[in-house]
Amino acid sequence: xxxxxxxxxxxxATAETAQMVLWSTLxxxxxxxxxxxxxxxxxxxxxxxLPALNAVLGAVVNIGRSLPFIxxxxxxxxxxxxxxxxxxxxxxxxxxxxxGAVPFYARLVESAVRGVSREVVEAAQAMxxxxxxxxxxxxxxxxLPALVAGLTVTVVALIGYSAMAGAIGGGGLGxxxxxxxxxxxxxxxxxxxxxxxxxxxxxxxxxxxxxARRLSHR
Amino acid sequence: xxxTGVVALDGVDLDVREGEIFGVLGQSGAGKSTxxxxxxxxxxxxxxxxxxxxxxxxxLGDAELRRARRRIGMIHQHFALLSSRTVAANVAxxxxxxxxxxxxxxxxxxxxxxxxxxxxxxxxxxxQLSGGQKQRVGIARALAARxxxxxxxxxxxxxxxxxxxxxxxxxxxxxAELGLTILLITHEMHVIKSICDSAAIMREGRVLExxxxxDLIARPGSQLTRELFPLPEPAPPGSLTVTFPAGQAEEPVLxxxxxxxxxxxxxxxxxxxxxxxxxxxxLRIRMEGEDTAAALAxxxxxxxxxxxxxx
Numbered sequence: 166x167x168x169x170x171x172x173x174x175x176x177x178a179t180a181e182t183a184q185m186v187l188w189s190t191l192x193x194x195x196x197x198x199x200x201x202x203x204x205x206x207x208x209x210x211x212x213x214x215l216p217a218l219n220a221v222l223g224a225v226v227n228i229g230r231s232l233p234f235i236x237x238x239x240x241x242x243x244x245x246x247x248x249x250x251x252x253x254x255x256x257x258x259x260x261x262x263x264x265g266a267v268p269f270y271a272r273l274v275e276s277a278v279r280g281v282s283r284e285v286v287e288a289a290q291a292m293x294x295x296x297x298x299x300x301x302x303x304x305x306x307x308x309l310p311a312l313v314a315g316l317t318v319t320v321v322a323l324i325g326y327s328a329m330a331g332a333i334g335g336g337g338l339g340x341x342x343x344x345x346x347x348x349x350x351x352x353x354x355x356x357x358x359x360x361x362x363x364x365x366x367x368x369x370x371x372x373x374x375x376x377a378r379r380l381s382h383r
Numbered sequence: 384x385x386x387t388g389v390v391a392l393d394g395v396d397l398d399v400r401e402g403e404i405f406g407v408l409g410q411s412g413a414g415k416s417t418x419x420x421x422x423x424x425x426x427x428x429x430x431x432x433x434x435x436x437x438x439x440x441x442x443l444g445d446a447e448l449r450r451a452r453r454r455i456g457m458i459h460q461h462f463a464l465l466s467s468r469t470v471a472a473n474v475a476x477x478x479x480x481x482x483x484x485x486x487x488x489x490x491x492x493x494x495x496x497x498x499x500x501x502x503x504x505x506x507x508x509x510x511q512l513s514g515g516q517k518q519r520v521g522i523a524r525a526l527a528a529r530x531x532x533x534x535x536x537x538x539x540x541x542x543x544x545x546x547x548x549x550x551x552x553x554x555x556x557x558x559a560e561l562g563l564t565i566l567l568i569t570h571e572m573h574v575i576k577s578i579c580d581s582a583a584i585m586r587e588g589r590v591l592e593x594x595x596x597x598d599l600i601a602r603p604g605s606q607l608t609r610e611l612f613p614l615p616e617p618a619p620p621g622s623l624t625v626t627f628p629a630g631q632a633e634e635p636v637l638x639x640x641x642x643x644x645x646x647x648x649x650x651x652x653x654x655x656x657x658x659x660x661x662x663x664x665x666l667r668i669r670m671e672g673e674d675t676a677a678a679l680a681x682x683x684x685x686x687x688x689x690x691x692x693x694x
Contacts, residue, residue, distance in 0.1 A: 288463035291423050292477040292528070293449035302479070306467040382508040383466050 166351060174341065175357065181255050182337035182365075185327045189262035190320050197267045197319075198312070200226065201274020202300060212286070212296045229268030234326045237265050238333060258335030262326055266319050273315030277308040310381035317373025321366050328362075338362055391417040392428065393588045399581070401531075404558050404565045406575040408610075409585035415568040418585070419534050422566060423455045424448060436531050453481055456525030460537035462517040464509040470496070470520050471505040477527045495523040499553060515546035522553065526561075533557075535567035539574060547571075551578050572610055576658055582607060600663055601628045601688055612654040612665035618692040619669075622651055623679075626688040627664040636685060637668075643681065646672030 166174070200222065206212040207219040232240065238261040242252045245260040281304055289303045305312070328339020338358050346355025391414045399405040409415040420426040421433055424440050433440045440451055464473050471492050478488045496502050499519040509517055518538060525533055535554070539547040555578045557563050569575065575582050575596070583593030584606050591606050592599060599607045608626055609616070618624055627636075637648055653666035670678060682689050 282461070282463070284459050284461055284463040285465065287420075287425055288457065288459060289476075289480075291425060291452055291455070291457040291534075292480050293452035294480045295449065298480060302476070303465065307465060309467060380467075383510050 166345065166354060171354065171357070174345075175361070178336060178338045178341040178358070179361065181335070182324065182327050182339070184255055185258050185262055185330060185335060185337055186320060186323045188259045189266060189323055189327075190316065192259070192263040193266040193270050193319055193323070194316060196263070197270030198274055200267065200271040202278055202304065204271060204275040205278040205304075206296075206300065210283075212299060226268040226271055229264065230272065232265075234261070234265045235329050237261055238330065242333075253334035255336050258327065258330035258333065258337075262323055262330055265326055266323055269322060270315060270319045273318065274308075274312060277311035277315060278304050280311065281307045310377045310383075313373060313380060314377040317370060317377070320369050320373070324362065324366060324369070391588055392421070395431075395585075395588075395590050397583055397590065397593060399564060399566050401564050402558070402562050403580040404554070404567065404578050405581045405583070406579035407566070407568045407583045407585055408570070408572065408575050408607075409568070410570055413585040414588040415585050416536060417588075419536050419566065419568050422532075422534055423452050423457065453477065453528045454530050455532045455534060456528070456530035457534040457536065458518065458521045458525050458538045460540050462509070462514075462521045462541075464517060464520055464524075466509055468508075469505065470501065470507050470509070470512070473509065473520055474523045474527055477524060481528055491527060492523075495527055498526070498557075499523045513546070514542050515549060518542065518546075518550050519553070522550075522557070526557070526563075531564060533563055533565045535565060535569075537569055538567065540569065540571065547574075548577070554578060575607075576611065576656060578659070580659075584610075596658060597629050597661075597663075600626060600658075603688060603690055608665060611656060611663075614652045614654070614665065614667050618667060618690075619651070620692055621669060622692045623668050623670060624690045624692070625666045625668065625682060626690075627662075627666070628686065628688065629658070629661045629663060631686055633662055634685070636682065636687065637666075640670075640678055640681065644672065644674045644678040646670050646675060646678050 204219065204222055204226070207215040207222070209216070229237070241261055241264060245257050246252050248260050249257045251257050285307065286299060286303060289299045294302070327335065327337050328342070331337050331340025331343060338361060342355055342358040345351045346358060395414075395418060397405075397407075397418075407415045407418060417426055421428050422435065424433065428441070431441075435451070435455060438451060440448060443451055465476065468476065474492045474495050475488045478491060483491070492505070493502070496505055499522050501516060501519050501523065504512065504516065509520065512520065521538070539550050542550060551574065554565060558565055567574065567579075579596055581593070581595045582599065584591045592602075594602075596607070599605050600611070602608075612626075614624065640646060641648055647670070649669040649671070651667040651669060653664060655662060655664040672678070679689060679691075
């Protein structure tokens with residue numbers, strides 16, 4: 166490809182990757198956060214022990230975690246169609262991306278929330294705090310740096326998944342590398358996309374680290 | 384009782400009087416932490432009642448219990464501060480929970496930080512403070528909602544000896560100035576020694592003895608006395624163990640004994656302690672001579688507690 170052709174193609178692919186990753190990150194945070202918190206609070210010795218709900222939640226999260234992303238993506242095609250009306254394209258790719266990342270992030274949230282000492286939680290309860298207050302004013306603020314760090318890891322994973330989503334017409338940089346770089350033997354495109362992906366991941370990670378450090382007062 | 388079926392507390396009956404500092408002494412695993420957490424129902428006893436300030440907490444509903452807990456402050460071994468909040472915001476936390484308006488919160492926080500000697504640290508984060516300063520924040524926070532009772536869960540156990548003394552002095556001062564009733568648990572005898580009016584000794588979920596410290600010392604066979612004044616146990620046959628209760632330790636009793644009854648007194652061991660400014664001691668002696676019976680009566684007549692070890 167000539168540079169004149171390459172630039173708009175690269176630009177479009179980057180925008181598609183950004184769109185897929187940003188939306189699925191947002192949705193992952195929205196669903197993953199409460200699930201992760203519930204995994205802790207409904208567990209043994211939690212704020213509201215609900216063993217049945219905890220077991221079901223844990224099992225569902227494990228199922229989500231045990232499917233390779235490419236299998237998950239294909240397996241839930243009917244669900245994707247139900248939600249977005251299509252199984253092809255960038256928007257359709259957001260559904261499997263979110264579904265793949267939610268269990269992953271929920272586990273990260275779970276382990277972060279578990280890191281809050283029992284003594285701190287009890288201190289809040291001893292002050293007469295309601296359980297919802299303990300979650301909103303103790304558990305979440307205390308784990309915020311870890312939640313941000315976890316989300317950073319999730320974004321990086323989503324960038325990787327989004328390359329696979331290209332296989333069902335999601336577009337993006339991964340798709341570009343496969344179609345031009347691999348299938349058409351265009352080494353230039355391959356090298357450029359690889360470098361671009363590396364740069365994006367580095368940027369995301371550095372930004373996440375910086376933010377987590379800024380938020381931490383430990 | 385935990386759901387594992389382990390009995391952590393069994394038949395515990397404690398009465399903490401208003402305005403006193405009551406210390407529960409015990410090794411780890413004795414059940415004292417469970418006992419303390421029963422007072423604000425962080426741990427709910429399977430049977431029995433918990434009455435704080437005339438109110439039985441075990442019959443309260445959720446909302447009422449939360450309100451009652453605001454009247455009971457608590458400090459913790461590892462301080463339990465929120466690392467994400469500044470010192471001022473930590474102290475303000477119980478006030479937020481109690482929905483106190485912002486302006487009022489701010490004024491109260493300034494007042495509390497001055498009370499515990501931390502003015503100027505309002506904007507620091509807990510991670511920037513020393514252990515002693517962190518516990519001062521913990522104390523300020525516990526007092527924010529003006530509780531009548533303060534529960535202290537090994538509050539000085541993570542501190543070095545000097546810092547421990549300054550925190551104990553602060554607790555003593557708050558007790559005197561605010562009329563604050565303090566129930567503390569500890570595994571350190573010197574905490575009981577330096578600030579407690581009353582004490583209980585716990586072992587394996589039971590209270591061995593409890594009462595005013597000076598009353599306990601005057602009681603024969605007291606475990607507290609034995610731990611306070613360690614002497615080789617068991618006492619050798621024929622020896623006498625004499626406990627000098629409050630004020631008596633300064634009297635020249637032994638020389639009087641020798642002069643009046645012509646007995647020989649051999650000192651085997653002894654120790655003297657200052658309990659909240661009053662000297663108290665325990666002495667082990669062997670007495671030989673003509674009139675030991677009269678000498679013994681003389682000692683007892685002076686208000687000393689004499690325990691004889693039969694030869």
